[in-house]
Structures are given as C-alpha cells and as structure tokens.
Amino acid sequence: NAGVTQTPKFRVLKTGQSMTLLCAQDMNHEYMYWYRQDPGMGLRLIHYSVGEGTTAKGEVPDGYNVSRLKKQNFLLGLESAAPSQTSVYFCASTLSDRGLEQYFGPGTRLTVT
Amino acid sequence: DAKTTQPPSMDCAEGRAANLPCNHSTISGNEYVYWYRQIHSQGPQYIIHGLKNNETNEMASLIITEDRKSSTLILPHATLRDTAVYYCIAVRGGSNYKLTFGKGTLLTVNP
Numbered sequence: 147n148a149g150v151t152q153t154p155k156f157r158v159l160k161t162g163q164s165m166t167l168l169c170a171q172d173m174n175h176e177y178m179y180w181y182r183q184d185p186g187m188g189l190r191l192i193h194y195s196v197g198e199g200t201t202a203k204g205e206v207p208d209g210y211n212v213s214r215l216k217k218q219n220f221l222l223g224l225e226s227a228a229p230s231q232t233s234v235y236f237c238a239s240t241l242s243d244r245g246l247e248q249y250f251g252p253g254t255r256l257t258v259t
Numbered sequence: 260d261a262k263t264t265q266p267p268s269m270d271c272a273e274g275r276a277a278n279l280p281c282n283h284s285t286i287s288g289n290e291y292v293y294w295y296r297q298i299h300s301q302g303p304q305y306i307i308h309g310l311k312n313n314e315t316n317e318m319a320s321l322i323i324t325e326d327r328k329s330s331t332l333i334l335p336h337a338t339l340r341d342t343a344v345y346y347c348i349a350v351r352g353g354s355n356y357k358l359t360f361g362k363g364t365l366l367t368v369n370p
Contacts, residue, residue, distance in 0.1 A: 188360035236302050245356030246293055250302030
C-alpha cells in the first residue's frame with residue numbers, strides 16, 4: 147500500500163513550457179486535491195475532485211488545469227509555465243465520509259526560470 | 260470558516276509534553292477543529308480533530324474549551340521527530356471538504 151505518490155519529485159522548466167504532474171493513490175479514495183506551497187506560506191488549494199470525471203476550482207486555479215479520468219489518478223497541468231508558478235506542489239486524497247482527514251503525497255518541487 | 264490564531268513558534272524539551280494553543284474565538288457551532296502537522300519538506304499529516312469534546316488518539320490529545328473559543332493540542336512526550344509546523348484549522352463538517360492552511364506554529368523539540 148503506497149498511499150499517495152507524486153511524479154516527478156523535482157522539475158525545472160523554462161518560462162512558456164508545459165508539463166503535467168501526476169498524483170496516484172491506491173486507497174480507493176473518492177476525493178483528491180492539488181495544493182501549492184510557497185516559501186513561508188501555508189498551503190493553498192488549486193483544484194480538487196470529488197470523484198472520477200469531476201473537477202472543481204479551488205482558491206488559486208489560474209494557470210492550471212486538471213483531469214480525473216481514473217479514480218486513482220489526478221493530473222495537474224501547466225500549459226504555459228510562469229516564474230510565479232515556482233512552488234512545491236502537494237497532492238492529497240481522502241474518503242468521502244472523512245473528507246477532512248486528508249492523506250498527502252511527498253510533494254513535487256517545481257522551478258520555472 | 261472561522262479564523263484561527265496560533266503563535267508563530269514554540270520550543271519544547273524532549274520527553275516533556277508539548278502544548279500548542281489555538282485561538283478560534285469566532286468559531287460557529289457546526290465547525291470542527293482540525294490539527295495537521297508538516298515535518299520539514301514533507302506533505303502535511305493529519306493528527307486529530309474535534310467538535311466539542313476532548314479527543315485522544317495514538318498521536319495526541321485535543322482539549323477544546325467549554326466555550327469552544329480556543330483549543331490546545333497536546334503531544335504527551337515530545338520527541339525530536341515531532342519538530343514540525345503545526346496547523347490548527349476551523350472548518351465546517353458535512354459536505355465542506357476544503358481545508359485552508361494558515362502559517363501554523365513551528366514547534367522545535369530540543370534535546
């Protein structure tokens with residue numbers, strides 16, 4: 147049981163490049179989330195999903211897109227990366243009836259130059 | 260969701276109890292208090308939550324005042340591995356599944 151895994155762990159992009167971050171969970175959780183954390187700040191919710199095929203915007207969705215084609219995977223896309231998107235990205239998941247007890251992945255450190 | 264206020268940092272000696280305070284004076288009757296922690300560079304970890312009653316699990320105890328305006332997270336025997344940022348979050352239960360993390364309290368456990 148791996149829990150929540152994130153791929154890749156590190157990435158450096160140039161401004162304007164695109165990339166996709168992958169989050170996978172093997173706990174059969176319905177809800178999945180993407181957060182970003184900037185230095186010295188708390189986490190901010192980007193997008194979330196309450197089930198396969200559904201997505202919704204969080205607090206800071208601009209510049210990101212997401213997809214949840216399979217229940218176990220939640221993808222975060224950056225179509226045209228900007229330096230302001232340099233951050234650590236965390237994925238989380240939870241059961242629908244325990245929605246606030248979230249399990250987090252180890253994070254992806256993204257630098258946009 | 261109610262705003263929470265936590266001290267930015269605290270120290271604790273290894274082996275002693277760590278008591279982390281949280282103020283949530285505007286909390287409403289249907290809002291829970293959740294605690295998470297984040298060890299350096301790792302993803303946050305759920306610790307405990309409560310509504311009105313005190314709660315205990317294998318990680319910690321949560322003491323909520325009778326008027327619910329504040330709470331205290333207690334780590335009974337702090338170890339060096341408990342050094343982390345601790346987040347107190349007030350949030351409605353039910354269908355609200357979105358957490359808002361503030362800046363938390365950096366707890367440093369000293370040998």
